[in-house]
Structure formats: structure tokens, C-alpha cells
Amino acid sequence: MRLPVELPKAYRLLNHGPTVLVTSAHAGRRNVMAAAWSMPLDFDPPKVIVIIDKSTWTRELVEASGHFALNVPCRALADATLAVGSASGRELMQGAGDDKFARYGLQTFSAGRIDAPLLEGCVGWLECRVIPEPHNEHSYDLFIGEVVAAQADERVFSQGRWHYDDTTDPSLRTLHYVAGGAFFAIGEAFEAKRL
Amino acid sequence: MRLPVELPKAYRLLNHGPTVLVTSAHAGRRNVMAAAWSMPLDFDPPKVIVIIDKSTWTRELVEASGHFALNVPCRALADATLAVGSASGRELMQGAGDDKFARYGLQTFSAGRIDAPLLEGCVGWLECRVIPEPHNEHSYDLFIGEVVAAQADERVFSQGRWHYDDTTDPSLRTLHYVAGGAFFAIGEAFEAKRL
Numbered sequence: 001m002r003l004p005v006e007l008p009k010a011y012r013l014l015n016h017g018p019t020v021l022v023t024s025a026h027a028g029r030r031n032v033m034a035a036a037w038s039m040p041l042d043f044d045p046p047k048v049i050v051i052i053d054k055s056t057w058t059r060e061l062v063e064a065s066g067h068f069a070l071n072v073p074c075r076a077l078a079d080a081t082l083a084v085g086s087a088s089g090r091e092l093m094q095g096a097g098d099d100k101f102a103r104y105g106l107q108t109f110s111a112g113r114i115d116a117p118l119l120e121g122c123v124g125w126l127e128c129r130v131i132p133e134p135h136n137e138h139s140y141d142l143f144i145g146e147v148v149a150a151q152a153d154e155r156v157f158s159q160g161r162w163h164y165d166d167t168t169d170p171s172l173r174t175l176h177y178v179a180g181g182a183f184f185a186i187g188e189a190f191e192a193k194r195l
Numbered sequence: 196m197r198l199p200v201e202l203p204k205a206y207r208l209l210n211h212g213p214t215v216l217v218t219s220a221h222a223g224r225r226n227v228m229a230a231a232w233s234m235p236l237d238f239d240p241p242k243v244i245v246i247i248d249k250s251t252w253t254r255e256l257v258e259a260s261g262h263f264a265l266n267v268p269c270r271a272l273a274d275a276t277l278a279v280g281s282a283s284g285r286e287l288m289q290g291a292g293d294d295k296f297a298r299y300g301l302q303t304f305s306a307g308r309i310d311a312p313l314l315e316g317c318v319g320w321l322e323c324r325v326i327p328e329p330h331n332e333h334s335y336d337l338f339i340g341e342v343v344a345a346q347a348d349e350r351v352f353s354q355g356r357w358h359y360d361d362t363t364d365p366s367l368r369t370l371h372y373v374a375g376g377a378f379f380a381i382g383e384a385f386e387a388k389r390l
Contacts, residue, residue, distance in 0.1 A: 079388045177211060181389065186382050187368065195275065
């Protein structure tokens with residue numbers, strides 16, 4: 001079940017460095033792309049950074065709508081993550097006329113606070129409102145978002161913490177992209193000793 | 196053994212989202228702090244982002260020198276990573292008169308291109324020159340660096356790739372910080388299927 005994550009804890013969905021899926025929508029069109037380059041920027045109010053290349057259709061939709069969502073996929077979605085990170089939604093629309101959700105069988109549900117679809121089967125979701133920073137967007141493809149709502153799959157994240165252990169279904173572990181289709185799943189949890 | 200990483204592949208040291216240790220030096224003083232919030236920003240020339248709070252001594256040294264290094268620690272350094280992420284180097288200097296390297300027994304070696312110490316026992320190193328962006332630094336504590344040299348421990352990273360598998364010494368796995376002393380080690384490597 002999906003449960004809300006209190007906003008000051010939302011950064012913890014990204015703190016360990018997972019690859020995310022960026023969803024966006026505008027005027028009846030929608031898209032999803034993979035992004036290895038995203039991270040928290042602040043705690044409260046929570047902010048995030050994500051790099052969105054000028055060539056992408058996501059860029060067009062985010063600039064038009066002022067919103068995006070970061071969806072945290074798990075191993076069950078690794079093939080889809082690679083696929084939506086490789087194909088262009090714009091080309092799909094111009095060709096077959098379907099979008100990446102239809103092409104790869106990705107189910108969505110509605111965000112609570114923004115106009116962007118959220119992806120079923122992910123384990124975390126951050127709904128973000130763009131904080132306009134034209135110089136960063138233009139020079140670095142760098143987008144800053146304020147997180148206005150967050151949710152997580154309570155099987156693996158609750159009370160502000162990820163709960164991955166030996167009993168966790170391995171397909172629910174977060175993805176950490178390397179390159180060329182190679183990923184790591186997040187591994188063993190442990191506590192550091194205080195020196 | 197440490198081997199150079201060719202610059203267009205340097206982003207791969209950070210792509211899977213490890214927590215890093217930021218080292219810096221200026222005028223005979225030096226410091227090290229932990230940062231869960233860093234990531235690649237560009238491929239070639241490679242750039243990185245790291246968040247460095249205004250209250251930190253690292254901030255002072257980075258602003259004065261124009262350089263910083265991102266050291267990628269492994270599980271063997273988890274306790275030290277937590278320690279240098281909690282203690283303030285400034286307070287240590289004002290108190291006992293030693294720095295965090297001395298206090299926690301951290302050995303260093305010289306960077307090739309910048310004036311900052313690099314940490315022995317890490318598995319990756321990125322030497323960075325600050326690209327001045329006063330608005331980002333002031334408003335978001337966000338620093339952009341150009342990577343001018345990179346190295347990696349060839350036992351776990353070579354030819355532009357991490358090589359973690361069942362035969363890897365677990366103490367060499369990268370660290371992914373959660374909160375409150377809790378970490379994940381990076382886990383299983385796998386290839387996604389092309390849909």
C-alpha cells in the first residue's frame with residue numbers, strides 16, 4: 001500500500017542515490033524518462049535537483065507545466081527503466097502515435113498535488129513544483145523542484161526509513177544505474193559505529 | 196592499486212549514487228566532511244554537483260582555494276564516514292588543535308591537479324575545480340566543480356566500470372547513506388533486458 005511520506009522526511013527517498021523515473025504532462029500529453037542524475041537539495045521545505053537534457057520531450061512538458069514527479073523504481077521495473085531511458089517519447093508519438101506508457105505497458109495513477117502521472121510499481125514518489133532558475137536550466141539542464149507531496153510503498157519504506165533486509169522481496173530493491181544497461185540493486189543495510 | 200580514470204568516464208564513479216567524502220585545503224589547513232548530496236552534472240568535460248552547507252569549515256576552505264575533491268568511501272570506512280559527517284573540523288581545531296584526519300586516523304596522499312588531500316582507503320577520487328556560480332552557492336549551498344583528474348581502486352573499478360560481484364571483498368563496496376548512522380552497501384550487479 002502507498003502511504004504519504006511527511007515532507008521533512010521526503011529527502012530520504014533519494015538520499016541513498018537511486019535512479020529515478022521523471023514523469024510529466026501538459027495539455028493532454030505525457031512522458032516518462034529515466035534520470036540517474038537527481039538528488040535532494042534541501043530538507044524542509046524539501047527541494048530536489050534533476051538534470052533534464054534540452055533534447056528531451058520531458059524538458060518541453062516540464063517547462064510548459066512547471067511540474068514534474070520523481071518516481072523511484074525498483075528491480076521489477078529495471079527493464080522498463082532502461083527502455084524509457086533509451087527511447088524518445090517525442091519520436092514514439094510521431095511514429096506509432098502511442099506514448100512510452102502505452103508502449104511499455106506502464107500503469108499510472110494520479111498525483112495529488114501536481115498535474116503529472118505517477119507510475120504504478122515504483123516504491124517512492126515525489127511530486128515537485130519547478131522553482132524557476134533560468135540560468136541553471138539553460139546552462140546546466142539543471143532543474144530545482146520543491147517537493148509538495150511524497151508517498152512510498154509501505155512494504156519497503158515507512159516512518160521515514162527504507163526497510164530492506166534479508167526478508168525483503170528482492171524485486172522491491174531500488175535501482176542504481178551504472179551505464180549500458182548495467183545496474184546495481186541496493187544492498188545490505190547496516191549501522192556505522194560511532195567513533 | 197590506484198589507476199587513472201579517463202575523464203569522460205569519471206561520472207561513472209558517482210552515477211550509482213554513493214555517499215562521498217569532500218576534502219579541501221587552504222593555507223596549510225585541511226578538512227574532510229561527508230556528503231550524501233553529490234552527483235554528476237555532465238559527461239565531458241565532466242562536472243559534478245555537491246551541496247556544502249554555509250556553516251561548515253569545508254565551505255570556507257573550498258571558497259578560499261577554489262578546489263575540492265570527492266573521495267568515494269567504501270564499507271571499510273563507514274565508521275569514519277559517519278564520524279567526519281558529524282564532527283566539525285573547525286571545533287576540533289579550536290579545541291584539541293588537531294584536525295579530523297588526525298582525530299580519526301585518516302591517511303592521505305597528494306592530489307595530482309589540485310591542492311586538497313585525497314583519502315587512503317577510498318575506492319574512487321575526483322579532483323575538482325570550482326566553477327563559480329555565486330547565486331547557487333549563496334541560495335542553495337550548491338557547488339559545481341569541473342573534474343580535472345580522477346582515479347579509482349582497480350580492484351573494484353577499471354575500464355570505466357565498477358566490478359562488484361560475489362567474489363568482491365564486501366568491505367570494498369560503496370556506501371549509500373540513509374540517516375542517523377544507517378547505511379546501505381551497494382548490492383547485486385545485473386543487466387536489464389532490452390524490451
